[in-house]
Amino acid sequence: MRRKIRILMAKPGLDGHDRGAKAVARTFLDEGMEVIYTGLHQSPQQIVNTAVQEDVDVIALSVLSGTHMSVCRKIIQGLKEAGAQDKTLIVGGTIVEEDIAPLKEAGVAEVFPPGSPIDAGVEYLRKRFADRL
Amino acid sequence: MSDLKDLETRLKAWEEKKDVASLPEAVSDLNEPLKVVYTPLDTAGIDYMDKIGLPGEYPYTRGVYPGMYRVRPWAMRLYSGFGTAEDTNRRWKFLLEKGNNGVACAFDLPTQMGLDSDDPEAEDEVGRVGVSIDSLRDMENLYKDLPLDRIVSSFNINAPAAVILAMYVALGEQQGVPPEKLTGTLSNDILCEYVSRGMWVFSAEPALRLTTDVVEYCTRHMPRFYPFNIRGIIMREAGASMVDEAAFAFSNAVDYIQSAVERGLGVDEFARRISFFFSTGTQIFEEAARYRAARRLWARIMKERFSAKDPASMLFRFTGTVGGSFYRAQEPQNNLVRGAYGLLSNVLGGVQGMLHPALDEPFAIPTEETAKLALRTQQICAYETGVTKVVDPLGGSYYVEALTDKLEQDIEKGIQVIDDMGGAVTAIEKGVMQKAIADEAYRVAMEEKSGKRVVVGVNRFQSESSPRKMQYHRFDPGMFERQVARTQEVREERDNRAVAAALDRLKREAAGEENLLPCLVDVVKTYATLGEIMNALKEVFGTFKEPLLV
Numbered sequence: 001m002r003r004k005i006r007i008l009m010a011k012p013g014l015d016g017h018d019r020g021a022k023a024v025a026r027t028f029l030d031e032g033m034e035v036i037y038t039g040l041h042q043s044p045q046q047i048v049n050t051a052v053q054e055d056v057d058v059i060a061l062s063v064l065s066g067t068h069m070s071v072c073r074k075i076i077q078g079l080k081e082a083g084a085q086d087k088t089l090i091v092g093g094t095i096v097e098e099d100i101a102p103l104k105e106a107g108v109a110e111v112f113p114p115g116s117p118i119d120a121g122v123e124y125l126r127k128r129f130a131d132r133l
Numbered sequence: 134m135s136d137l138k139d140l141e142t143r144l145k146a147w148e149e150k151k152d153v154a155s156l157p158e159a160v161s162d163l164n165e166p167l168k169v170v171y172t173p174l175d176t177a178g179i180d181y182m183d184k185i186g187l188p189g190e191y192p193y194t195r196g197v198y199p200g201m202y203r204v205r206p207w208a209m210r211l212y213s214g215f216g217t218a219e220d221t222n223r224r225w226k227f228l229l230e231k232g233n234n235g236v237a238c239a240f241d242l243p244t245q246m247g248l249d250s251d252d253p254e255a256e257d258e259v260g261r262v263g264v265s266i267d268s269l270r271d272m273e274n275l276y277k278d279l280p281l282d283r284i285v286s287s288f289n290i291n292a293p294a295a296v297i298l299a300m301y302v303a304l305g306e307q308q309g310v311p312p313e314k315l316t317g318t319l320s321n322d323i324l325c326e327y328v329s330r331g332m333w334v335f336s337a338e339p340a341l342r343l344t345t346d347v348v349e350y351c352t353r354h355m356p357r358f359y360p361f362n363i364r365g366i367i368m369r370e371a372g373a374s375m376v377d378e379a380a381f382a383f384s385n386a387v388d389y390i391q392s393a394v395e396r397g398l399g400v401d402e403f404a405r406r407i408s409f410f411f412s413t414g415t416q417i418f419e420e421a422a423r424y425r426a427a428r429r430l431w432a433r434i435m436k437e438r439f440s441a442k443d444p445a446s447m448l449f450r451f452t453g454t455v456g457g458s459f460y461r462a463q464e465p466q467n468n469l470v471r472g473a474y475g476l477l478s479n480v481l482g483g484v485q486g487m488l489h490p491a492l493d494e495p496f497a498i499p500t501e502e503t504a505k506l507a508l509r510t511q512q513i514c515a516y517e518t519g520v521t522k523v524v525d526p527l528g529g530s531y532y533v534e535a536l537t538d539k540l541e542q543d544i545e546k547g548i549q550v551i552d553d554m555g556g557a558v559t560a561i562e563k564g565v566m567q568k569a570i571a572d573e574a575y576r577v578a579m580e581e582k583s584g585k586r587v588v589v590g591v592n593r594f595q596s597e598s599s600p601r602k603m604q605y606h607r608f609d610p611g612m613f614e615r616q617v618a619r620t621q622e623v624r625e626e627r628d629n630r631a632v633a634a635a636l637d638r639l640k641r642e643a644a645g646e647e648n649l650l651p652c653l654v655d656v657v658k659t660y661a662t663l664g665e666i667m668n669a670l671k672e673v674f675g676t677f678k679e680p681l682l683v
Contacts, residue, residue, distance in 0.1 A: 014331075016331015022683040
């Protein structure tokens with residue numbers, strides 16, 4: 001029996017705008033994936049801990065404050081320290097064009113900047129986890 | 134009535150002869166069917182004086198004031214920038230010289246959350262979207278050489294509103310300006326934060342107590358300081374429907390008013406200082422009707438539910454904006470047009486003030502050029518279109534009156550649902566408002582994805598988009614270091630025993646039933662930091678537990 005894809009939808013930092021995070025989470029649910037939503041005000045360490053505890057396949061970050069570089073680096077570092085670097089990290093939000101390549105170099109699997117269609121995330125995961133679906 | 138019977142017959146004949154049933158269907162923004170045309174049959178039951186009336190008179194459907202824009206256009210506001218306390222201070226001095234005595238203060242996220250700049254959670258956020266206020270010292274720098282008796286200060290602050298107000302009062306004392314001479318407004322709208330903006334700290338009941346402390350203190354000691362600006366906008370921008378925006382904002386307002394009345398304040402002592410802040414989309418007639426409905430419903434609520442006697446207590450006065458969520462990053466010039474239509478909706482709806490977004494809102498901070506265009510949009514509407522010549526020009530339209538009635542009913546139903554479950558606080562703790570908002574946001578997203586909801590240049594009539602240079606508020610590490618150093622200096626130089634004693638007293642009073650403002654004024658004078666004060670209160674009040682749902 002194929003295990004469902006488990007996704008942690010996380011809101012790091014102080015930014016409280018969760019419209020995108022919630023709508024994208026629903027596209028994952030509609031696809032038959034499992035979603036755990038962290039709620040607001042998560043520190044990178046809390047996100048790493050929850051990802052490990054919940055044994056997720058994917059960490060989806062919604063960052064609208066411009067702090068994505070710093071947050072992603074910390075989460076990737078935290079995942080390494082927890083021996084969980086195999087988890088897929090994807091990020092959506094107000095991310096400038098020139099930050100996309102550095103984010104990927106740091107270990108982010110895919111980036112969804114403003115203007116991304118609402119189902120871009122689920123499309124990406126469908127392809128990445130094709131063997132599981 | 135024979136005219137109406139005759140009309141009914143003629144209408145049926147017309148529908149048959151012209152095969153009206155085969156015309157394409159149209160639905161409202163909320164997916165409800167709309168007729169092809171509206172006639173006197175749709176407004177037959179409406180008693181003019183009872184439901185529509187005259188502007189400036191109960192139930193205020195046609196406008197809060199008799200002359201509306203004939204006297205002067207709505208207040209045209211520009212959302213201006215921010216910076217360090219020193220930058221902002223310089224800017225405000227300049228504005229004061231130019232004769233503009235209103236200053237709006239945006240605070241950074243750590244300040245809005247009651248965190249000091251050196252709190253680990255504040256990292257990367259200090260000074261980014263507003264001024265950083267860690268202690269009374271920062272407020273002193275912000276208002277250095279600015280006379281508090283000549284300035285009107287507007288603070289967009291919610292969870293720590295009581296502390297910021299206390300700092301302002303303490304500052305006034307330093308300048309020899311008594312509280313009753315201080316002029317300004319506070320948003321002080323914590324319930325909306327729980328629903329859609331996230332700048333919450335304490336559990337809801339104690340937060341409501343603090344909100345009421347602010348209202349009571351202002352009502353008794355600071356009559357020129359308006360202690361409310363109740364926001365529907367935040368919830369609308371998070372995805373609330375145009376009905377839910379009003380229903381939830383009104384439900385929150387009802388809780389605030391109820392709490393103040395239970396505190397012993399007479400409704401007519403404070404209600405005239407209530408104002409609202411709503412977001413408007415581009416569905417021109419529905420939005421205009423909604424604001425007419427809102428005025429009528431709010432007047433009824435104040436009169437029937439709270440027994441207000443003073444007409445000034447019954448007015449739904451609002452600042453409007455065109456919601457940034459209606460703008461798009463693709464083909465940004467289109468936003469100028471969207472903005473103009475949304476603005477028209479606001480004006481036909483009788484708005485008091487407009488904060489108009491610039492066309493680059495989806496991806497950048499306004500440039501001087503785009504900010505100017507936003508202002509010009511308002512000016513052209515006010516001075517070139519003639520919409521200001523006559524009050525409530527849509528009044529009497531069969532369609533708009535029918536829409537007004539329907540929207541009033543729908544909003545009232547929405548409030549009833551919240552009432553039935555015990556009020557806004559209960560609804561929020563259960564996640565009811567949050568779920569309704571997420572549901573609607575998803576519905577709209579799916580309609581846009583399928584193309585059912587057309588967004589020009591995005592899902593229809595697309596062209597090759599050239600990449601835009603995106604900007605966001607930059608974090609200034611230099612400023613961060615200076616701020617942290619300053620706060621640490623404040624901690625070293627102050628009398629720490631006095632701080633500890635003050636915080637102990639605060640905790641005791643917080644556990645009791647005193648109005649905390651007088652105590653907070655004393656506490657801030659010891660240069661206790663915002664973070665220390667909020668932490669002390671957290672110990673007594675607890676923190677809000679967010680209902681986790683998508």
